[in-house]
Amino acid sequence: MSSDSTTGGSRVRQLIARVGFPHLLATTLALVAATILLGVAAKATGSGLACEANWPQCDAGPYNLFPANLPSFYEWFHRFVAMFAGFAIIGSAVAAWRNPGVDARVATLVVLGMVLTPIQVVLGRETVLQYEMTILSLHFWTAVLIFVLFVVATVLVWRSALTRRHVTGALVLGTAALPLHVALSPLVLTDITDYSPSVQMAQYGVTLALLAAVIVAVMVGRWRLEDDRLVGLLVGAAGLALVVVFLGRRAVMTLNPALDYLYLLLSAILFVTFVVGIRLTRGASSRTPKAGSR
Known part of the structure; x- marks a missing residue:
């Protein structure tokens, strides 16, 4: 068990050494910003209730995984990029936590961002199922808070x-x-x-x-x-x-x-x-x- 843990930690450090943690963090920040802007596009085009108000599915293709029209595409693409942003947030948090060379303040910031991510996902789901202004605002400001956390972490790095x-x-x-x-x-x-x-x-x-x-x-x-x-x-x-x-x-x-x-x-x-x-x-x-x- 201890050997597996050590090997896993070594693999994480090797991955960070190849990619570079500062670059991983900067990429995550870019994905978070892109997710926010695509969310704005979905709201501005009235696509928040597209995909026939399904979540996380959409309204076409096998198992309704793909968009059926342009409004649905806006909503689907927002979710698609948000998925990769979520993976990047989790990856950054795990990398920061497992790498002793990362500043503790940076690790705290990205882990907090990871903790906020599932909350943001739930709020995103509720914007589709309810589409109320209070939920939309909470969804937006939570995204901005995650963005700010990663900006601060990136500047520190x-x-x-x-x-x-x-x-x-x-x-x-x-x-x-x-x-x-x-x-x-x-x-x-x-x-x-x-x-x-x-x-x-x-x-x-x-x-x-x-x-x-x-x-x-x-x-x-x-x-x-x-x-x-x-x-x-x-x-x-x-x-x-x-x-x-x-x-x-x-x-x-x-x-x-x-x-x-x-x-x-x-x-x-x-x-x-x-x-x-x-x-x-x-x-x-x-x-x-x-x-x-x-």
Whole structure:
């Protein structure tokens, strides 16, 4: 029994050595993001109730395993990619847990992502069987939480390769993403026909980019910047970005004028914060990593 366990652990370590755990984690992150965007596409095209409201089956082929039409294809393909994302999440968690060379914080984050995965699967099932707004929201935010966990874990794994320039680059990405986030929202696209599935996918893609940007800026800023006030500005920007993303989602769903105005105001403040952050980080002093730091 002990020999089998040792052999299994050795095989896991050999697999990680060949593929590279950082690359495995980055691939998992990409699959999680793709699953979220395909879920948005399924919702935007009204395909959530396709596949004749079957789950996990669809509405064509042997045992109803395949889609019968285009709406069903959106839902089926979302599930198909989600399946591989789930396997990648589990594989990343097992690899992190079994490999002593992986940072304990990274292992904790990816294991938590694995724990949330079956909850997300159940919520996905309920979106098909019930299709209620509360369930849809829980399904979306759970997916975003898993995405955030893997972004943080990925940044931790790549820590030694990240510098002050990556802080500036992340802020540039946030500065570019934020106006697109607003421009692609129903607040600007007042004609509902313009708010097409492709536009919605683009907006949520920008949302994920915005979240990733502020996470990278804060984490790398804390490691590489000497100015604590500048780091505090980055932390404030991250908090503000979370509120903007939440309000953007609520504004889309409720079309509440009060939320619309607050969303626009906070987006403008966040944009200015990004611009100031870019200017300050470009001339900021870099902190030399301590010997042996990871």
